[in-house]
Amino acid sequence: MQFAEELTQSLMVQMIHTMSENGIDVSAKNFIRDMAMVISMVNGSIYRDMGIEHITQKFMEEYVDIHDDEGGSYETEVDFETIVELARLVEDDDDPEVS
Secondary structure, three states: OHHHHHHHHHHHHHHHHHHHHOOOOOOOHHHHHHHHHHHHHHHHHHHHHOOOOOHHHHHHHHHEEEEEOOOOOEEEEEOHHHHHHHHHHHHHOOOOOOO
């Protein structure tokens, strides 16, 4: 697990550095929020390869479809419509919790 964490950190540092060199404001609050999700997804991918469960794996399995194309490659499609619908449901849930 430590290897996965260190590899994720190394990859993200390189990516963020490259983005900064290309004019991306890596200090912006929204950028930092976005990177938190990217870091978790990368970590989950590394964990999967190592045979370790990670909470993001189920998310990827549910919302990313993968298909073989005729050339032996893969095509992927992220189901953003369902993700956005779920986010809206959470936003609209203003009802008080019943205890």
